[in-house]
Amino acid sequence: MPVSLYNTMSRKKEVFEPLVPSTARLYCCGPTVYNYAHIGNLRTYVFEDILHRVLEFNGFKVMHVMNITDVGHMTSDADDGDDKMQTAALRENKSPWEIAKFYEDAFFLDTSRLNIIKPQVTPRATEHVVEMIELIQRLEANGYTYVTTEGVYFDTSRNDDYGKLARLQLENQRTGRNEVVADETKRNPSDFVLWFLNKPTHIMKWESPWGPGYPGWHIECSAMSIKYLGETFDIHCGGVDHIPVHHTNEIAQSECATHAPFVKYWMHGEFLLMNGGKLSKSKLTQQTNDQRPKISTLQTMIDAGYDPLSYRYLCLQAHYRSELNFSLEALDASTAGLRKVYSLRPETDPLAGDAEAYQTARRRVLDAMNDDLGVPQAVGILNSYGSYSLWAEFDAVVGIDFVKRAKTTDVELPAEVLELIAKRNEARKTRQWAASDALRDQLIGMGYEVGDGAQGTTVKSRSL
Ligand code: AMP
Ligand code: ZN
Numbered sequence: 001m002p003v004s005l006y007n008t009m010s011r012k013k014e015v016f017e018p019l020v021p022s023t024a025r026l027y028c029c030g031p032t033v034y035n036y037a038h039i040g041n042l043r044t045y046v047f048e049d050i051l052h053r054v055l056e057f058n059g060f061k062v063m064h065v066m067n068i069t070d071v072g073h074m075t076s077d078a079d080d081g082d083d084k085m086q087t088a089a090l091r092e093n094k095s096p097w098e099i100a101k102f103y104e105d106a107f108f109l110d111t112s113r114l115n116i117i118k119p120q121v122t123p124r125a126t127e128h129v130v131e132m133i134e135l136i137q138r139l140e141a142n143g144y145t146y147v148t149t150e151g152v153y154f155d156t157s158r159n160d161d162y163g164k165l166a167r168l169q170l171e172n173q174r175t176g177r178n179e180v181v182a183d184e185t186k187r188n189p190s191d192f193v194l195w196f197l198n199k200p201t202h203i204m205k206w207e208s209p210w211g212p213g214y215p216g217w218h219i220e221c222s223a224m225s226i227k228y229l230g231e232t233f234d235i236h237c238g239g240v241d242h243i244p245v246h247h248t249n250e251i252a253q254s255e256c257a258t259h260a261p262f263v264k265y266w267m268h269g270e271f272l273l274m275n276g277g278k279l280s281k282s283k284l285t286q287q288t289n290d291q292r293p294k295i296s297t298l299q300t301m302i303d304a305g306y307d308p309l310s311y312r313y314l315c316l317q318a319h320y321r322s323e324l325n326f327s328l329e330a331l332d333a334s335t336a337g338l339r340k341v342y343s344l345r346p347e348t349d350p351l352a353g354d355a356e357a358y359q360t361a362r363r364r365v366l367d368a369m370n371d372d373l374g375v376p377q378a379v380g381i382l383n384s385y386g387s388y389s390l391w392a393e394f395d396a397v398v399g400i401d402f403v404k405r406a407k408t409t410d411v412e413l414p415a416e417v418l419e420l421i422a423k424r425n426e427a428r429k430t431r432q433w434a435a436s437d438a439l440r441d442q443l444i445g446m447g448y449e450v451g452d453g454a455q456g457t458t459v460k461s462r463s464l
Contacts (some may be wrong), residue, residue: 034088062118070100148185
């Protein structure tokens with residue numbers, strides 16, 4: 001089965017056919033590095049990692065680019081409020097560059113702990129200001145911009161298909177009475193800033209043809225994706241919150257600058273919810289009166305004794321286009337499920353020696369994965385077979401370090417083994433050596449190494 005993916009633009013599943021055969025050019029909106037990523041953000045990166053791995057499993061060479069937003073993302077996704085980097089710098093009494101470096105490192109530590117493959121290119125916005133200025137100049141030359149005291153704007157009224165991704169009704173937006181127009185120099189509420197001007201208190205500033213200032217958030221993704229992947233590329237991802245503003249604006253400015261279609265497939269991950277509500281990066285430090293640990297970042301999860309891969313495994317239980325309600329109960333269940341997977345052993349592989357059955361099983365798992373990343377179904381099928389070799393092969397997609405962990409994870413001892421151990425301890429206490437030896441041989445015959453420790457008989461499965 002070929003890989004099919006749900007395209008937000010067409011609202012349909014489509015067979016993935018890259019522009020250049022066998023190469024998948026993938027751009028994912030990266031973190032704004034003004035605080036730790038919360039586990040909701042990380043869910044989106046797990047989804048993108050699964051996409052990367054499924055494409056690779058199917059033989060595509062994946063060129064994966066993910067930006068680091070270290071300037072220009074305002075406290076609202078539109079242009080209102082302050083630059084998040086600047087706010088964090090003032091909060092922590094550091095320079096915005098120090099803030100960016102610190103949280104970028106923290107981000108990549110989190111993603112590596114979740115076995116997320118690092119994209120080949122992870123460009124920082126502040127290092128691509130020249131490319132952004134060039135793109136704005138192209139838009140200016142094509143007649144899509146105007147300049148006010150506040151900045152250089154993109155004029156959405158000049159872009160006929162503005163809002164096509166989100167299927168926005170621009171007329172409603174332009175005349176929408178509820179719209180709070182924070183910036184009165186804008187011609188239309190949906191217009192957005194390409195370059196901010198006249199912001200004397202902003203720390204990060206660059207020279208530009210329009211005066212000193214700093215870039216808007218949306219232009220960075222257009223400039224960096226075009227630089228590394230070309231004017232038209234295959235897949236662009238992000239969370240669903242990016243559909244109406246950020247990705248809508250990326251499409252408008254990219255296509256109006258290049259006159260080429262920007263992206264072939266748009267993919268969006270649904271949100272992780274906590275207690276039925278949204279998580280917020282700006283509220284990461286808030287505490288509750290709850291007795292159980294409050295988990296908001298991966299580090300808080302680790303501090304509460306959880307394995308990061310339990311969280312990865314939990315993310316795989318829900319389809320990326322469904323909301324996922326996070327709870328400690330769900331994380332506990334995922335931990336137990338993962339332990340069960342790690343307890344599989346090659347000696348007891350039900351598919352061992354049956355090549356045909358293996359191929360049938362393999363096809364079922366792959367078909368599920370290739371059907372718009374049906375990983376929850378694929379994991380269900382893997383669990384229904386309980387086959388060591390099948391898990392070992394598909395760990396290339398699932399990414400739970402299966403072979404390594406299966407070797408080192410203690411398997412809970414079956415009741416009959418525990419019973420034999422108890423009997424042997426009793427026999428040794430009462431000096432019945434022959435009985436003790438017979439029980440030892442019985443355990444060895446069941447595949448265990450038997451020793452004598454301070455607490456009595458110890459056993460270890462020889463396959464561990
Ligand atoms: P940010 O660092 O705030 O720019 O967000 C990074 C990524 O996380 C973006 O792709 C967002 O769409 C995504 N995101 C934000 N909140 C959530 C959430 N609660 N669940 C899943 N993804 C999220
Ligand atoms: Zn972006």
